[in-house]
Amino acid sequence: MAALIRCIAAAALLFASLALYARAGEGPLVEVVPVAKALVRDELVTFGTLRSDESVMIRPEIDGRLAHLHFREGQAVAAGDLLVSLDDAIARAELAQAQANLGLAESSFRRSQLLFSRGASNAQALDEARAQQQAARASLALAQARLDKTQIRAPLDGQLGLRQVSPGDYLEAGQDIVNLEVLDPLKLDFRVPQKAVGQIHLEQRVEVGLDAYPGELFRGQVAAINPRLDEAGRSQAIRARLANPGRRLKPGQFVRVTVILAERPQALLIPEEAVMPLGERLLVNLVVEGRVEQREIKLGRRLGGRAEVREGLQGDETLISAGWQKVRPGMAVRTRPAAEAL
Missing domain, CATH: 2.40.420.20 (conserved putative lor/sdh protein from methanococcus maripaludis s2 fold)
Structure with missing residues (x-):
């Protein structure tokens, strides 16, 4: 009761003060x-991983002894640059043999044509000579392809990683030699929850921050959206691309991702x-x-x-x-x- 009386008194004092001000x-x-x-921006904050725009493991297509390495670890290379030479002695001998066989087959075919034109040979002999000529040409192409595969070249412009082999090693087909990474631009893979799926669209802006560069943001755009959600986590995979001109960002880094949903x-x-x-x-x-x-x-x-x-x-x-x-x-x-x- 006393508290109620005090509240009423305080209210009365306030209204009295207001009335005094008015007078x-x-x-x-x-x-x-x-x-x-x-x-003001509406944002969705999540986490993601940086990946190379393209990542290739350089491997031989044929078995052979590694004769020479033409690169340094970590070197930047252009598409078509020679990276590895395998021992090509056998391949060159096979090529020479195929060339000789082709010469003989072509001579036989020309003689068969001449005899057939004079009526001294039948059509079957001419067809057999033609088939031998075509087989010799195919053998030559095969020998040339084997020789070419002893020279392993860069398929893309990029930067090489650490080599897994040494000169003199005998390599089997498909054995890892060195990885080649395309570092500009980079891919950014991240996921958004099911409730935010409708707010993500292509070319939407994203900002990336990471502990290695505190207070600094790197900007990119959404490049692809997986149409299927992950059934376990009910999340959608998103891929963005961001420029990396100074090669400061590295594939594999864990980053904070801010998706710009709206701006006012x-x-x-x-x-x-x-x-x-x-x-x-x-x-x-x-x-x-x-x-x-x-x-x-x-x-x-x-x-x-x-x-x-x-x-x-x-x-x-x-x-x-x-x-x-x-x-x-x-x-x-x-x-x-x-x-x-x-």
Whole structure:
């Protein structure tokens, strides 16, 4: 009962003070701020992994002894550069044999043509000579292909990794020699939850941050979206690409990914302390021609002590940020900028 009496007395004192202000022709002193405008973004933050745009393991297609390495580990190479030479002695001998066999087959075919034209040979002999000629040509092409495969060249422009072999090693077909990585641009693979699938689209901007470069962001775009969700995690795989001109980013790095869902360059921002909750409604107190006016608003994102106003303000209003507890709509007030508050 005593507490109720004290509350009633405090309320009576407040209303008496307000009435006194009104009779005196001046109101209470409040702190005011203008509505600010700034860029506000809706973001989805997740994690991902950087990958080479292309990654190739250099391997021989035939067995052979490694005769010579034409590269240094970590070297940048261009497509077509010679990387590895296998011992080609046997391949060259096979090529020479095939060339000799082709010469003999072509001579036999020409003789068969001449005899057939003179009626001294039948069509079967001519066909057999033609078949032998074609077989010799195929054998020559095969021997040339085997010789060519003793020279292993770079399939892409890129940077080599660490070699797995040494000169003199006998290599089997398919054995790892060295990896070749394309480092600019890089692929970025990450996943988004099922509820965000509808918000991701091609060419959407992403920003990448990592511990190796604190405070620095690298930007890219969504390049591909897997149409099928992962059944275990109910997430969707997304692939983006980002430029890497200085080769500062490396494949395999774990990164923080921010997907830009929406941007509002001229969003309205007000201090959170200026918002007056009233049940389920949110109100702000404005100063219009020296008097208090209340207006209902709807908020968007909250950003470090500031709140985005999505509805209810135009952007040119002046808000009461401190002291709104002692005013009511229509009351005259005295104002000072919040930055000058003591």
